[in-house]
Amino acid sequence: MAPTPHPDPPQPEALLEYAQRRIKTAIAEGTIAPGSRLSPSVLAAEFGISHIPIREALTYLSAIGYVEHSHRLGFFARKLTSEDLADIYHWRAVLENEAYVMAVPKITEADLAQMRRLAKATGKKAKAEDRLEFVRINREFHFVAFRRAGSERLLRFLDYLWDVAEPYMNVELVDSSRSYRDHLEAIKLFEARDTQGVINLMSEHRRVRIDHIATLESGQKLGAAKPKSEEPVEA
Numbered sequence: 001m002a003p004t005p006h007p008d009p010p011q012p013e014a015l016l017e018y019a020q021r022r023i024k025t026a027i028a029e030g031t032i033a034p035g036s037r038l039s040p041s042v043l044a045a046e047f048g049i050s051h052i053p054i055r056e057a058l059t060y061l062s063a064i065g066y067v068e069h070s071h072r073l074g075f076f077a078r079k080l081t082s083e084d085l086a087d088i089y090h091w092r093a094v095l096e097n098e099a100y101v102m103a104v105p106k107i108t109e110a111d112l113a114q115m116r117r118l119a120k121a122t123g124k125k126a127k128a129e130d131r132l133e134f135v136r137i138n139r140e141f142h143f144v145a146f147r148r149a150g151s152e153r154l155l156r157f158l159d160y161l162w163d164v165a166e167p168y169m170n171v172e173l174v175d176s177s178r179s180y181r182d183h184l185e186a187i188k189l190f191e192a193r194d195t196q197g198v199i200n201l202m203s204e205h206r207r208v209r210i211d212h213i214a215t216l217e218s219g220q221k222l223g224a225a226k227p228k229s230e231e232p233v234e235a
Contacts, residue, residue: 016053016060020060024066038076039075058075085165086210089209095154095161099149099158102150104190104198107191112191116187125137139162168213
């Protein structure tokens with residue numbers, strides 16, 4: 001397992017939350033490759049903390065589906081598959097469509113201005129080395145509308161689904177010009193208060209990533225599989 005590219009010292013937060021954040025960031029950024037074993041002792045040494053909060057963080061992330069756990073083989077970064085992404089996106093569609101129904105009538109001029117600024121920013125992130133920043137800005141763009149729906153519970157559900165989808169976003173950057181055009185079209189639809197138009201556009205917007213992952217999957221470019229050894233390792 002490669003070290004994280006930007007190690008940082010423990011923050012003034014509970015060690016469990018710190019460990020969860022560091023592990024999720026490393027997986028989302030692709031520093032920990034799909035299928036990689038997650039050793040509590042290695043991570044503890046890397047993060048400069050005890051293995052106990054690391055193990056607790058991995059157990060929690062396993063319970064919510066962010067990592068995988070085998071009692072014999074230990075913890076692993078979830079292997080990416082188009083089937084898994086399609087399931088994530090199915091539930092995202094269910095919640096996001098409802099969010100748009102709630103949010104579109106309440107979108108403000110300030111919201112539209114923020115969307116325009118973020119859309120412009122994503123349009124400038126076209127290079128492979130920009131993909132992590134592109135993913136961050138892209139998420140911020142979409143959550144402008146989700147926050148306008150006015151439900152903290154909905155935001156928590158969507159945060160989870162976007163979290164578990166993030167490693168798929170970082171496999172390779174899909175042509176950002178398509179996303180940029182979609183964002184500009186979405187802004188027009190929000191401005192026109194066209195809820196169904198937004199829902200239809202975002203359905204196609206998600207489909208691009210699913211198709212891209214399926215293409216990579218068919219070419220076996222989605223990361224290493226779990227080791228076949230049945231020797232137990234630290235869990």
